[in-house]
Amino acid sequence: MTIAVAMSGGVDSSTAAALLAENYSNGETPRVIGLTMQLWNQRRLPSLIGAGVDGPDGPAAGRCCSLDDAYDARRVAAFLNLPYYVVNIESAFEATVVHPFIASYLRGETPVPCSLCNTEIKFSRFVETALQIGADRIATGHYARIRFDSTCGRYQLLCAADRSRDQSYFLFGLTQEQLARTLFPLGELTKVEVRAIARRKNLPVADKADSQEICFVPTGNYRRFIAAYLSEQAQATAPFSGEIVSSDGRVLARHGGIHNYTIGQRKGLGFTGGKPYYVTKIDPAHQHVIVGTASELMHRQLIARDVNWIVPAREGDRFDADVKIRHQHLPAQARVEALRHCQAAVEFLEPQRAITPGQAAVFYRGEEVLGGGWIASVSD
Amino acid sequence: MRRIYFDNNATTSVAPEVFEAMRPYFVEQYGNASSIHWFGQQARAAVEAAREQVARLLNARSNEIIFTSGGTESDNTAIFGVVGAARSETKHVVTAAIEHHAVLHTCKALEKRGVNVTYVRVGSSGVVDPTDIQRAIRPDTVLITVMHANNEIGAVQPLEEIGCIAREAGIPFHTDAVQSVGKIPVDVERLGVDLLSLSAHKINGPKGAGAFYLRRGTVLRPLLYGGHHERDRRPGTENVSGIVGLGKAAELARSQLAEEAERVARLRDQLEAGILDRVPLATVTGDRARRLPTTTNIRFDYIEGEAFVIAMDLRGIACSTGAACSSGAVEPSHVLTAVGLTPAQARASIRFSLGRFNTADDVEEALRIIPAVVEQLRAISPHYKEQVVARQPSTAGKSI
Numbered sequence: 174m175t176i177a178v179a180m181s182g183g184v185d186s187s188t189a190a191a192l193l194a195e196n197y198s199n200g201e202t203p204r205v206i207g208l209t210m211q212l213w214n215q216r217r218l219p220s221l222i223g224a225g226v227d228g229p230d231g232p233a234a235g236r237c238c239s240l241d242d243a244y245d246a247r248r249v250a251a252f253l254n255l256p257y258y259v260v261n262i263e264s265a266f267e268a269t270v271v272h273p274f275i276a277s278y279l280r281g282e283t284p285v286p287c288s289l290c291n292t293e294i295k296f297s298r299f300v301e302t303a304l305q306i307g308a309d310r311i312a313t314g315h316y317a318r319i320r321f322d323s324t325c326g327r328y329q330l331l332c333a334a335d336r337s338r339d340q341s342y343f344l345f346g347l348t349q350e351q352l353a354r355t356l357f358p359l360g361e362l363t364k365v366e367v368r369a370i371a372r373r374k375n376l377p378v379a380d381k382a383d384s385q386e387i388c389f390v391p392t393g394n395y396r397r398f399i400a401a402y403l404s405e406q407a408q409a410t411a412p413f414s415g416e417i418v419s420s421d422g423r424v425l426a427r428h429g430g431i432h433n434y435t436i437g438q439r440k441g442l443g444f445t446g447g448k449p450y451y452v453t454k455i456d457p458a459h460q461h462v463i464v465g466t467a468s469e470l471m472h473r474q475l476i477a478r479d480v481n482w483i484v485p486a487r488e489g490d491r492f493d494a495d496v497k498i499r500h501q502h503l504p505a506q507a508r509v510e511a512l513r514h515c516q517a518a519v520e521f522l523e524p525q526r527a528i529t530p531g532q533a534a535v536f537y538r539g540e541e542v543l544g545g546g547w548i549a550s551v552s553d
Numbered sequence: 554m555r556r557i558y559f560d561n562n563a564t565t566s567v568a569p570e571v572f573e574a575m576r577p578y579f580v581e582q583y584g585n586a587s588s589i590h591w592f593g594q595q596a597r598a599a600v601e602a603a604r605e606q607v608a609r610l611l612n613a614r615s616n617e618i619i620f621t622s623g624g625t626e627s628d629n630t631a632i633f634g635v636v637g638a639a640r641s642e643t644k645h646v647v648t649a650a651i652e653h654h655a656v657l658h659t660c661k662a663l664e665k666r667g668v669n670v671t672y673v674r675v676g677s678s679g680v681v682d683p684t685d686i687q688r689a690i691r692p693d694t695v696l697i698t699v700m701h702a703n704n705e706i707g708a709v710q711p712l713e714e715i716g717c718i719a720r721e722a723g724i725p726f727h728t729d730a731v732q733s734v735g736k737i738p739v740d741v742e743r744l745g746v747d748l749l750s751l752s753a754h755k756i757n758g759p760k761g762a763g764a765f766y767l768r769r770g771t772v773l774r775p776l777l778y779g780g781h782h783e784r785d786r787r788p789g790t791e792n793v794s795g796i797v798g799l800g801k802a803a804e805l806a807r808s809q810l811a812e813e814a815e816r817v818a819r820l821r822d823q824l825e826a827g828i829l830d831r832v833p834l835a836t837v838t839g840d841r842a843r844r845l846p847t848t849t850n851i852r853f854d855y856i857e858g859e860a861f862v863i864a865m866d867l868r869g870i871a872c873s874t875g876a877a878c879s880s881g882a883v884e885p886s887h888v889l890t891a892v893g894l895t896p897a898q899a900r901a902s903i904r905f906s907l908g909r910f911n912t913a914d915d916v917e918e919a920l921r922i923i924p925a926v927v928e929q930l931r932a933i934s935p936h937y938k939e940q941v942v943a944r945q946p947s948t949a950g951k952s953i
Contacts, residue, residue, distance in 0.1 A: 206867065256866070256867060258863045258866075260859060260860075260863075261859065301933055302857075302860055304933045305857060305860035305861075305863075305864060305929065305930045305933050306860050306863040306864040306867060307864050307867055307868075307929060
């Protein structure tokens, strides 16, 4: 078996690589190959790093976390004596992750680029590259588990043993073929154990801080990122303004673009009222940000689109599941119905706060992921 | 695992003779070549002997050779130096679209300083048409710079003709000869160049050493300022061991130039013919008659060059998608697009560059591995399945 391990330069993927190397690198030919996906050129939007452009590729001084992370990944691979390569998939990443991310915000949604990246890049482009270079398995540092169920001959996606680190929410898009080829070496470990292994093995990144932000928005300020990207693309940002409207139709203020708002947001609305206002809805057709009371944030129903069923479901199938509507959400009991055109209807037993279009709705039964999709609409 | 190195245009192994020649200049003969004492004199003698060796390889005079840190510095010094010294109201430079980035990006930097640059295009052969150079010349042209041999496809440029044109027009003529020196005859008189850049590590010398030829009477403003080294053209304490290595490498190349070129060309041709024979949909890019003996650039349609290079490396064979300095770049090679390849074709192109230490065994082993690797990559390519596999029955049935 030859395994290509996706190395981001962080402690998780580095430890995953170390665990695999320990098990497999005893043979003569390399059995574990380190790969880093170069996804985004951080020097591309100079206004975000506060530097002007000088020379054909911009200033070397604007070194960014992405390059530094590839540097760390290379150090770890060298430390583990693994063959290591950087694969440039910037254009695919821009087309399948960055573009939809921005388009989603401009539609008034709040996207989850990491899930999109997993589906479109890590478990498709990366798997393709891995197969091309002769690997038959890929591994990542995700906290999740895969189990083969011999009774039905299918692969199951399960939560991580360390529920506080579980990343199965971001992996709902995996197909059987992808699950069959994938290893999650950290799935049975806690974060504390992973750090301990990294230290025991003296990995150069053992004490590196966890990354928090979206990888291509290193400042964490996605609003500035969108503005910089759109201006690079020479798209006028002028039309991005509209009204903030109360749920009973009163215009309360103006805003500078619906992409600056997310459902449930309370701070930064740009006006003060007598009672606390929350963003309850975003209406892209009229460029309206609709605000209301906390109780208006509560909904019971949603429709999910582009649903991927890990446990097969046919149109009309109805079943009970625990449904998670954002990464930090505690899964809530619901009734799920598989609809045509890869859609699903979800009805929660209890109303849920701030169900947000663009986020993923992931269906669980116990620790098993049954499937999931993107929240398209919310009702009731 | 046996390792085979087919990336000699990126860099080469230091020849054992070169290494031995350099060895005394680290610990024993460590003098500063500018010092008055015995130590300095030993170093000075070594530097001047190397200058002779390099001059002989180029049919130049030794006082026309200036040592630098390598090809990039030589190119920068020549181009900035000539343009900087020119005294005209407006300045214009003629170069070619297929130059190495050491020249191309230097010209881009000149453009930012108000210099006009014409990038002469090439046809599918990868060879510049001298009449295009002639046509590009303007009254304010202060420099013509055209590479001798292209690093990606090996195309050898008609420098003699361009040299005549430059001389007639009275314009200084520089060539980046980093890839040609030591591989094909380079005679500065015959080529009619006024400046020429070369690098040691491309000809089995050490990295970090290079030189440029500066014809007597050519006016140059230095790039760096400091001491009076290298006749005020290039300050900085001489890299004595590196210069000695460059000299020895030049001598080695000169003494075996014709037979080594023939030997390498034979290996390259075997590799190329073997690949074309065994791999469907493989095409050589550029003019096969007019190129370096070391180089072949082959396009394997429906593969991703980056993945091919990795897959080959995992099987012990080193090759490349193009210039090493551009690896990982998003943009397809400017050279391959200049000769008319689409971006997808450029990304499917692989450069094999052979050198002094390659053998017939290397070629045989590579020919065993390459078809399998191409097959492995194409098996996963959705385009290959759509375009080629799916079409096969229908084209066979038609019997065109």
